[in-house]
Amino acid sequence: MADIFDVIADATRRELLQHLLDASLRDDTGAGELSVGELVERMDATQPTVSKHLKVLRDHGLVTVREEGQHRYYAVDAGPLEEVEDWVISFLSAGFDPNDDTQSPVFAAWAGTEVTTAGSTVGRVAADASHRAQSVIHGAQEKLHDVGEAVTKRLPWKHSD
Numbered sequence: 212m213a214d215i216f217d218v219i220a221d222a223t224r225r226e227l228l229q230h231l232l233d234a235s236l237r238d239d240t241g242a243g244e245l246s247v248g249e250l251v252e253r254m255d256a257t258q259p260t261v262s263k264h265l266k267v268l269r270d271h272g273l274v275t276v277r278e279e280g281q282h283r284y285y286a287v288d289a290g291p292l293e294e295v296e297d298w299v300i301s302f303l304s305a306g307f308d309p310n311d312d313t314q315s316p317v318f319a320a321w322a323g324t325e326v327t328t329a330g331s332t333v334g335r336v337a338a339d340a341s342h343r344a345q346s347v348i349h350g351a352q353e354k355l356h357d358v359g360e361a362v363t364k365r366l367p368w369k370h371s372d
Contacts, residue, residue: 215294218271224264226254231274231287244277244284 219225230253235243247265251258265285268274272291277284 215271215273215291218267218273219292219295221264221267223254223256223260224268224273227261227264227268228273228287230254231285232289235287244286246282246284248282250285 219228227250230250231243231245234245237243245253247258247261250265251261254261256264265274265276269276269285273288274285275288277286
């Protein structure tokens with residue numbers, strides 16, 4: 212039986228997981244289910260290929276399936292990815308110094324350093340939210356800079372400060 216790393220090493224399975232994650236993020240109920248047909252429409256793959264990869268993901272607990280008549284609806288289950296996170300975290304936290312006040316306690320919690328919180332998940336959730344927010348802000352800043360440059364280039368006159 213393949214381990215989790217072998218499962219997520221396949222690009223088609225990663226794409227399936229991404230589509231299911233996107234569906235769960237867009238769904239207000241949090242279910243984020245997609246049928247096999249919907250997944251086939253979103254991918255450059257045949258129905259048998261999608262079904263084969265969904266079976267592997269299901270066998271390793273990365274997706275859940277709900278049957279309704281002859282239809283199957285899949286949703287992502289990120290729980291098994293904690294094994295991957297635990298392995299990767301040791302590399303990310305290799306140079307982390309918990310006594311360095313310049314480093315964020317949110318990062319400390321995310322990196323696995325002992326942080327006193329109401330529960331161990333709080334630190335990881337906060338770290339994940341912080342990382343996502345920083346990524347969005349960074350992306351927005353880059354786009355704003357690009358737009359500013361494009362507008363400046365198109366202006367018939369230039370300001371001098």
